[in-house]
Amino acid sequence: MWSFGWWTTGRDQAAIDLFETVHNAINNGIIPGEISYMFSSREPGESEFSDRLMIRAEDRGIPVVSLSAVRFLPDLRKRDREAWRQAYHKGILDKIRDFSAQVVVLAGYMWVVSPEVCQKLSIINLHPAAPGGPAGTWQEVIWQLLDRKADKTGVMMHLVTPDLDKGPAVTYCSFPIKGDTWDILWEQLEHELQRSSLEEIKESYGESQPLFARIRDEGVKRELPLIVHTIRLLAAGDISIKDFQLYDKAGGKLAGPYDLTDAIEE
Numbered sequence: 001m002w003s004f005g006w007w008t009t010g011r012d013q014a015a016i017d018l019f020e021t022v023h024n025a026i027n028n029g030i031i032p033g034e035i036s037y038m039f040s041s042r043e044p045g046e047s048e049f050s051d052r053l054m055i056r057a058e059d060r061g062i063p064v065v066s067l068s069a070v071r072f073l074p075d076l077r078k079r080d081r082e083a084w085r086q087a088y089h090k091g092i093l094d095k096i097r098d099f100s101a102q103v104v105v106l107a108g109y110m111w112v113v114s115p116e117v118c119q120k121l122s123i124i125n126l127h128p129a130a131p132g133g134p135a136g137t138w139q140e141v142i143w144q145l146l147d148r149k150a151d152k153t154g155v156m157m158h159l160v161t162p163d164l165d166k167g168p169a170v171t172y173c174s175f176p177i178k179g180d181t182w183d184i185l186w187e188q189l190e191h192e193l194q195r196s197s198l199e200e201i202k203e204s205y206g207e208s209q210p211l212f213a214r215i216r217d218e219g220v221k222r223e224l225p226l227i228v229h230t231i232r233l234l235a236a237g238d239i240s241i242k243d244f245q246l247y248d249k250a251g252g253k254l255a256g257p258y259d260l261t262d263a264i265e266e
Contacts, residue, residue, distance in 0.1 A: 002235045003036035005101040005121075006057075007109040009069075010040055010050030015108035018224065019053060022107075023060060025228045033235035037099040039092060040066040041111055065095045069111055089114035103234055103241065105227075106160065115162035122241040123160035124170055124234075126227060128219050130154030131169040131257060139207065142215050145177065146189065147198055152176045153215060155222050156257065157230040159244055169257035170239060170246060171230045173222055173264040177215055185211040225264045233258065 006022075008015050019038075025031045038057040042050035043066045054064045069088060077084040088111070106113075106125040113123060129135075130153055134144035145153055154174035159167035178186065189211050192201055201209060207216065233239045239258065240247045246254040 002033040002237075003101050004033060004231065004234070005096065005099065005104040006035050006038045006062075006107055007104055008038065008040055008050075008053065008107045009110040010042055010047060010053040011108060011110060012049055015049060016053050016056065018107050018227065019056065021224050022105075022228060022231060025232070030228065031232045031235050033231070035062050036101045037063045037065060037096060039096060040064065041069040041109065042066065043068040043071070046070070063099065067091050067095060085112060085114045086116060089117045093117065093120065103231075105231065107227075112164060113160055118160055118162050124157050124230065124241075125160050125167075126223060127156050127158055127165060128223075129156065130172050130174045131156055131158075135165045138216065138219070142212050143198070143202060145215060146211060149186075151178050153219065154261075155219055155226055157226060159241065159246075161244055168244065168246065170241075171226060171233065171258040171260050173226055173259070173261040175218055175222070175261075175265075177218075182211075182214070185214055222264050226260060229260050229263055230258075 006019065008019070010016070022031065023035065026034060035057075038054065040050055040054055044051055044054065046068060054066065057064050067088070072088050072091065073084055076087065093116075102122065104121050104123040106123060109125075117123070128138035129141045133150075133153060134141040134148075136144070141153075152174050154172055156169045156172035158165075158169045161167035176182070189201075189209070196204070205212070207213060234241075237249050239254070246257070248254055
């Protein structure tokens with residue numbers, strides 16, 4: 001059976017919800033595959049959420065391995081971050097070497113993956129923008145969208161490569177952020193910009209700025225469905241990954257990512 005690894009830090013309830021959503025999709029036959037193992041960058045006792053997540057995985061018969069990133073060679077992490085990253089991820093590879101997995105899904109994994117791991121494993125991750133959109137965290141992405149006065153945005157699953165956040169997109173969906181009920185929020189922002197810079201608005205309102213908050217809400221609604229659809233396509237063989245390239249079921253090289261907008265909006 002097609003299988004995948006699940007890497008997480010388990011820092012919040014969202015990490016638990018993501019695991020439950022994907023595991024339920026497997027149980028319901030939506031994803032024709034299995035989670036072969038869970039890796040946690042927190043060990044038991046480090047966090048309530050990661051503890052709960054690891055227990056849930058074990059209760060479902062999924063092997064759990066862990067290696068605390070915070071406790072791993074902390075002096076080296078302070079002195080030479082890249083050397084630490086390589087050493088830490090070599091430790092992960094040692095721990096998971098007995099597990100078979102066609103793909104690794106980063107599911108709330110909060111550490112930058114080492115180049116060696118990128119070369120040895122096929123890894124996918126969620127990014128809170130459509131292909132060609134802004135880079136960075138979801139907060140940075142949204143502020144850039146506001147600064148650019150963008151017409152649309154989206155979310156994507158992309159391959160993890162040694163170039164941070166620059167791996168090719170595997171799947172994506174997009175949605176408009178102008179027109180209909182969006183326009184009044186843009187008008188409010190334009191009114192605010194007559195008195196303050198965007199940087200000042202960011203400092204004053206933060207994530208509560210109405211347009212910012214609406215974009216975030218719409219993106220979050222699409223994240224879990226996109227992850228499930230992407231894993232389903234991989235498990236069914238509709239997409240395969242080799243050497244940072246995407247291939248279709250017949251073995252032909254894909255020219256670009258799958259646009260799952262229609263499926264996500266159903």
